[in-house]
Amino acid sequence: MPSPAEMRFRFTIPDECKEFALQIYLRPLEDSDLDYLYRWENDPAVWQYGDCGAEVSHSTDMSPVRFSKEELRQFIENQQQGFHANEQLRLVICRHEGADESVSTTRGGRVGFIDLFDFDPVGLTAGVGILICDPANRRRGYGREALALALDHARRELGLKEINCTIAPDNPASKALFTAAGFRAKKTLDFRQE
Numbered sequence: 370m371p372s373p374a375e376m377r378f379r380f381t382i383p384d385e386c387k388e389f390a391l392q393i394y395l396r397p398l399e400d401s402d403l404d405y406l407y408r409w410e411n412d413p414a415v416w417q418y419g420d421c422g423a424e425v426s427h428s429t430d431m432s433p434v435r436f437s438k439e440e441l442r443q444f445i446e447n448q449q450q451g452f453h454a455n456e457q458l459r460l461v462i463c464r465h466e467g468a469d470e471s472v473s474t475t476r477g478g479r480v481g482f483i484d485l486f487d488f489d490p491v492g493l494t495a496g497v498g499i500l501i502c503d504p505a506n507r508r509r510g511y512g513r514e515a516l517a518l519a520l521d522h523a524r525r526e527l528g529l530k531e532i533n534c535t536i537a538p539d540n541p542a543s544k545a546l547f548t549a550a551g552f553r554a555k556k557t558l559d560f561r562q563e
């Protein structure tokens with residue numbers, strides 16, 4: 370459940386999603402993404418963007434860890450069941466070869482992740498979450514392109530009709546990204562006492 374003052378936004382996906390020149394593409398998680406996934410799932414700087422409910426422990430070098438490699442290996446394997454069975458899909462945002470060389474990527478051009486989750490088979494809705502991992506790679510249009518591609522995939526391949534997202538009030542980048550993509554506020558949740 371969203372915490373107090375978080376905003377829920379929603380977007381009804383049109384039959385035709387507009388196309389535009391792409392710097393990036395989306396692909397499913399692969400075994401070779403394990404180290405990249407481990408790196409960013411366990412980076413405390415990105416935990417503020419989504420509470421996945423996982424407890425924080427410590428690795429042998431005492432750095433904080435939310436997911437072990439074994440858990441993430443299982444997560445990657447579960448992706449093979451597909452979105453409808455798994456009720457969740459994580460896609461890797463990868464930069465096309467030859468795009469801006471100043472962008473920091475790992476081998477394979479990974480720059481982030483986009484997730485569809487909380488699948489509702491009755492309403493044909495799901496939630497969306499996105500992360501451009503390295504802050505130096507933000508404001509290059511990758512988030513906008515990844516969101517457009519994910520919405521197109523959600524409509525055409527997964528049969529979804531509506532996508533929701535939850536945005537913290539202190540995240541203007543996310544609010545601007547989703548608003549520009551056509552998302553509109555659903556309702557404001559504010560349980561604070563007067």
Ligand SMILES: CC(C)(COP(=O)(O)OP(=O)(O)OC[C@H]1O[C@@H](n2cnc3c(N)ncnc32)[C@H](O)[C@@H]1OP(=O)(O)O)[C@@H](O)C(=O)NCCC(=O)NCCS
Nearest residue numbers: 418498499500501507508509510511512513542543545546
């Ligand atoms: C939110 C996030 C995914 C945006 O990705 P991005 O690749 O930097 O965004 P883009 O460059 O595609 O920007 C698209 C639009 O979003 C808005 N936007 C993006 N970053 C912004 C910022 N820091 N401030 C204000 N608006 C911003 C702008 O309207 C921008 O369009 P413009 O560049 O033409 O003005 C990225 O900042 C991020 O990963 N943040 C941390 C994780 C997060 O907050 N995820 C969202 C929770 S679901």
